[in-house]
Amino acid sequence: MQLTAYTKEFKKNLNIAYPVMLGQLGHVMVGLVDNLMIGRLGAAPLAAVSLGNALVFITMSLGIGFSFAITPLIAEADGADDLEGGRSYFHHGLILSSLSGLFLFIMLLIAKPLLYYLDQPPEVVELAIPYLNIVAFSMLPLMAFQAFKQFADGLSQTRYSMYATLLSNVVNVVFNYLLIYGIWIFPRLELEGAAIGTLISRFFMLWFIWEILRRKSKFVEYFKWSKKEMIKWTIFKRLLALGFPTALQMFFEVAIFTATVFLAGNLGTNPQAANQIALNLASMTFMIAVGLGVTATIRVGNQVGLKAYRELRRISFSIFLLVFLIMGVFALLFILLKDILPGFYIDNFEVVNLAAQLLIVAAVFQLSDGMQVVILGALRGLQDVKLPTLICFIAYWVIGFPVSYYFGQPERMGSMGIWMGLLAGLTSSALLLYFRFNYLSRKLIRTKEPLIA
Incomplete structure (x- = not known):
């Protein structure tokens, strides 16, 4: 097949992906703003935010991963022109996502004392606990928002969640500035001020997406609730069957980074502060790949609904090629700017130098990181989630983590060794997931679509 068969899809892929990219970057920007503003308070407060967010990101990955089950089901229903089915998936998904937000909030409060037993610097733990108490409560609006977001994404209407997240970032920046430093009539709350800013911005984000979606003609029919179809356990079971493995996929990856x-x-x-800087920068480029991963889920789901399996494979490979090119550019930028970017976070020579070294490893794993998340998105569109979950576990925790633990000891490679484990895990994941998608897509063409001369 000629290269143009893939490149001609780039424009459509990017039209769907760019709002998701910006929206996902909006989530990361909440952390970036916290890091930049708190970094001016010193290395210990920055490390405390890193430590508190470590638990938050683990639990959040479960909730967000679970909500991802909504998108392929909505996309398949949309491709098959099944409004009633799509509405039912949306309503049940909203209920489950909201309940997951409550569960994650409670889970964070219960897990909080673990920070005292992880051999972390005592001054960092003492600063992290109050920050974590407040951010934990933001799981409630965030998970409800995710349900609306994944629903809209499934209908290929990705720009509304982008508007919500970008505007919520403005809210976050304003309240961070006022509450961290004590500007005007506001008290100086430092880390707790950053947490309150995050909480306010997430409630705003939920309100905004609900308000904008319910007013758009495209979504009006989906917002009609009836007692007849409100609770169907078969729909809950299907969402759980897709959502739980997807949540575990995200959990396994986020957990190794955590x-x-x-x-x-x-x-x-x-070293912990340097690790946080490198993680934050790598997270921003990863969110670009996440946008294309969502695009893969949407477009593959549509083709499943249409039963067009040859098109499904061609479109998927166009997205794989696109993410490979984009992440290659980011890899080059990380290498060229490794000594400059960390300086925006903190004025500490040792921290900046350590972060610059980590960015070299981050540059190398940009390609595999981008590929694995996009291939996972395509497999999610096929509603294939169980074996990919096992693949993620093996790649990150059987291959990646032992490398991080062994080479990350101070007498060996230290921080660089920790990140070599990330490289090993992400590369293994990308290769194994590709083999899985290649096998399934070929099998679909062979068994469900007749050969066309």
Whole structure:
């Protein structure tokens, strides 16, 4: 097949992906703003935000991963022109996502004392606990927002969640500035001020997306609730069957990145702060890939609804090629700007130098990180989630984490060794997931679509 068969899809892929990219970057920007503003308070407060967010990101990955089940079901119903089915998936998904927000809030409160037993610097833990108390409550609006977002994404209407997240970032920046430093009539709350800013911005985000979606003609029919179809356990079971493995996929990946925070904390406050800077920068480029991963789920789901399996494979490979090119550019930028970017976070020579070294490893795994998340998105569109979940576990925790733990000891490679484990895990994941998608897509063409001369 000629290269143009893939490149001609780039424009449509990007039209769907760019709002998701910006929206996902909006989530990361909440952390970036916190890091930039708190970094001016010193290395210990920055490390405390890193430590508190480590638990938040683990639990949040479960909730967000679970909500991802909504998108392929909505996309398939949309491709098959099944309004009633799509509405039912949306309503049940909203109920489950809201309940998951409550569960994650309670889970964070219960898990909070673990920070005292992870061999972290005592001054960092003392600062992290009050921050975590407030951010935990923001799981409630965030998970409800995710249900609306994944629903709209499934209908290929990705720009509304982008508007919500970008505007919520403005709210976050304003309240962070006022509450961290005590500007005007507001008290100086430092880390707790950053947490309150995050909480306010997430309630705003939920209100905004609800308000804008319910007023658009495209969504009006989906917002009609009836007692007849409100609760169907078969729909809950299907969402759980897709959502639980997807949540575990995200959990396994986010958990290994979070493990780097704890491993770096064992090396000291400065290595932990450097690790947080490199993680934040890598997270921003990863969100670009996440946007294309969502695009893969949407477009593959549509083709499943249409039963067009040859098109499904061609479109998927166009997205794989696109993410490979984009992440290649980011890899080059990380190498060229490795000594400059960390300086925006903190004025500490040792922290900046350590972060610059980590960015070299981050540059290398940009390609595999981008590929694995997009291939996972395509498999999610096929509603294939169980074996990919096992693949993620093996790649990150059987291959990646042992490498991080062994080489991350201070007498070996330290911080660089920790990140070598990330490289090993992400590369293994990308390769194994590709083999899985290649097998399934070929099998669909062979068994469900007749050969066309």
